[in-house]
Amino acid sequence: MSKEILLVEDNKVMQLLMTKMLSSRGYRVISAFNGIDALAQLDKHPSIQLVLSDWMMPGLNGIELCYRLKSPEYGRYIFFVLLSGRDDKESIVEGINAGADDFVAKDTNINELDARLKAGLRNLELHNQLITKNIELDRAYATMKEDLESANLLIRRMLPSQTSFQGVELHYTHIPSAQIGGDMLGCMQLDEDHIAIYLFDVSGHGVTSALMSFAIQQSISSNSASNSNVKRKKETDPFYSLRDPSEVLARLNRSYINQDDNNLYFTMVYAVLNTKSGLLNYAFAGHPPMIWLQKQQQQCLFIQQESFVVGMFDFADFQTEQVQLNCGDRIFLYSDGITEAESSDNQQFSEQGLKQLVQDLADQPAAKQTDTIVETLKSWSGTAQFNDDISLLVFEWKGN
């Protein structure tokens, strides 16, 4: 950085002398006669950051000038050196309080003065580098934030848009954590009589998990008959058959088995509902239980399976089981972000807590019920911004 300095001195002779001395050491000296003049000069020369100022001056004295330049409102970082004949302790305390960075007696020889000013310049250099770095960081952060937001939008677009099917109504909530996350859910019409409903949760948070969840969603929903994870080709009419939920999970496990040691995996529940009969086939992969709200019996049950997660073990096997729904029954799928949400005193919301809440809200329509659950969860954890992804999907079988 250039050796620019503002010299503030009311004594003309002194000013001339010092200017000469400093110039001989390579400083570019701008001078001012008092504090007011100094402020004007600084305005005129926006690159000056080093100020060497006399103490006693008419108008605005050195201390007052120092206060002005060191106040947070003054938009420039200044290294301020007070010049004075006085080096008694009290004055120095006064100077330090005003924010002065260094003190030099008027009779100090040029070598020491030069050394002290150079120290000031080094300080300024460091400060300026820091500011530049900060600006770069702010820019990089802004770019990343924008990227995350657009990624979030993309993820949002992968959520189901169709929520009403013949005989089935579906509602869901999907709230990614502060960072982007790995929860995803979906439903799709497999054929005239069947819809698939699923929810999965990729371990960890952030871009890696989100990318993986994006890929998995594609693997499930891409429905090209030749290579579908949910349907099998057949030679005879109707030329396809539906894959069992356990087979769907096994295929995903083969596709996503992790080769590198990043320990990335996902838990999932995949279910196929016969919309005519209400028969629900399902398979779990290390996922928390579904909740079954039975309308007639007015009770809630867990549907659960102990099972391996997807993407970790090549030997993992999965099982299909089934339950018979009755007209008006609801099934809840969710991620552990809900049950592991903690209150301020570290109590987890828990699976039992969720089941009880579903039971208590049994009279609400399904759409309202999901909203109320999320609202209850927010007030439970005392925050609107959850630490983990929150996803909740409920479907109701309306009967044939």
Place this chain on the structure above:
Amino acid sequence: MQFDIIEKGQYTVIQVREARFDAKLAPSFREELEKIQGNIRDHLVLDLGDVRFMDSSGLGAVMGAYKMLRNTKISIVNPQKPILDLLKLTRIDKLILSHPTIEDALAPTT
């Protein structure tokens, strides 16, 4: 102090000294494990007695340990109920047996 590691001849004990085995802790667990991997002989004992909560990343780290040490016996000691439930839900309890104490884990299997 996140982990205490005791290496004693045939077996190695890792004590996890944190209440939360989560995304913050999992990477350093992995690092520690990689460091001592070569020294682990017959039996790795994971003492999870202090762990009150384990999230998906913590579980990933434990499953990762199982994969990393394919030919080594691994035991978990003193897991609290939520941890035990999680291990059961994901069937890890079938791969890594849990014991109430280190002595039980080290006792010859009958």
